[in-house]
Amino acid sequence: MRDSRGVYGCDLRYSAYEIRNEKYVLDNLPYVHKSENGAPGDEGMQSLLITLKDDRLGLEAELCYGVLPQLDIITRSVVLKNAGKERIVIEKILSASLDFPEGKYDVLTFYGRHAMERNRQRQAVSHGIYSVGSTRGISSHQYNPFLILAAPETCETAGSCWSMQFVYSGCFEALAEKDQYNQTRVAMGLSDEQFSYPLEPGDQFTAPEVIMSYSSSGFGKLSRNLHRCIRDHVCRGRYAHEVRPVLLNSWEASYFDFSGESLCKLAEAAKDLGMDMLVMDDGWFGSRSDDSRSLGDWNVNEKKLGGSLKELVDKVNALGLKFGIWFEPEMISEDSRLYREHSSWALVVPGRKPVRGRYQLVLDFSRPEVVDYIFSGMCEVLDHANIEYVKWDCNRDIADVYSATAKDQGKVLYDYVLGVYRLLEMLRQRYPKLLMEGCAGGGGRFDAGMLFYTPQIWCSDNSDAIDRLRIQYGTSFGYPVSTMGAHVSVSPNEQNGRVTPLETRAVTAMAGTFGYELDPSRLSAEEKEAIRKQIRRYRRLAPIIQYGDYYRLSDPFCDEVCAWENISSDGTMVVVTAVMQAVHGNMTENYVHLQGLDEEADYKVTDPGDTGLAAESIYNGAALMEGGIPLPVRMGEYHSYQLLFVKC
């Protein structure tokens, strides 16, 4: 804190506490809440609110702890109030910090880049500070706002581990430090870079929430705590608890090159293959024929569509398909009507050449009038056609931080995120049945903050199944399957040229929200028939995969096989999926050891996939976990196996 004379520091002393038998809520920010469907986690939910004061500054701090004992979750947020008579400036505020007075630890973080997000890194905490974070205005492709501290021997199924996860979508810092006495501290909160937030007398400021969890039996259990917490206590709305529609997205099918007629053809093909929804991605508005123009002009290009949007949507609906649409609400192209009318709405520093990303600038969402304008533009589209899904994209970071109307530029990055949340919330309120999917150049803003508004996020612009194994593996440490946008695309893949079997692409996308992103007219009759079967299989397995418990059975960064398992919430159905990442001469068999089964119970193979196990054969739970399932060696690269067991 910095006071009006420029003196730094604060000295907060205990003043009062309160215990409530419900979870606290936060104003204008996302938070963990009571479930909407009576899910585990609600029972025993409490809050502890501790008030601290610094009398010299006239500052009050409320430390907010939320407790979900059933899921081993504790949340933490901080609300600061200026109860004094002079202005105070917040120069740095973290939301949570944990101290470990002794012991040796590893820290796990999730780094990446565009099209290769959330690689897991594990290293020993040593003397000094190790920190990751984002100063890019969004949580970023580079580091996810999530870390795990673990005892050195901790693995998937055994050992102690603690996690911290930021419920926020902007700049952050997460750190692990070993100090002079060999004590370890982990902490998480807002980044202090370009942050300096004034509080006038009477003002208050909320530091975003951190979700913390603990497991004494390895990373798998820790992840399952977090999966339930995010799925049932962060995500909201009708679709949070429903299997999502199987969609066909137009992006990798035709990029900017489509018409109303070609979209109708896609819709007919999607229907024929058994899908539920057509999504019209980028390119339908203004004069957007490539990525250099029209962001901000959310008016339908009727010439390109050959009629009104309503006419197109009605045609798609008449085929029995839902319709979805793409927006990039936070952005502005210099070649747009909006920029010509309101150039001061773009975040640029006067006198400095703006940094462009994908040819575009970022709108100043710290200004309420900008958010309101974009909201009315989006409503104009959404009110006039039966649109049931919106993909909310954000294809660049913030580089130039200057708001034409802000008195204090140190507020802009935080207020920007509040602006994003306000627009998302207004859309949720006005269109409660709308399914929203987040996206930021793929998975550049994959965080618990966005998931409060959009129950799914496009996991990565990389749709190659083999790269996705690693991306989805890393993501699964903190986030449930139901949040990971994943589609089957063409082979050779358009991001890396890799050739993979259609079945492998399908089982990998089934470990996410599942859909397709290709042009069906280029498929052979056999491929079409295979897709029909995949969709039928997915419909049977989806409730288990999306709403059951998830187990990582191998590590795709070091094992030849990448395998995972989903057990239905009542424990009776078990789906095992495995993908071979390597093939060699005289290959040895890989064994996949199942987890989480009942040792005493028997399990019947009801769908053996390509495992060579006999349908209807019965195996004991302990045998499947201890002995494992041998995967028969097959010719060719990237073979996959998916099988279903039912508990006898």
Ligand code: GLA
């Ligand atoms: C981003 C998204 C893609 C697609 C394009 C459209 O890259 O991640 O899925 O929507 O934008 O421009």
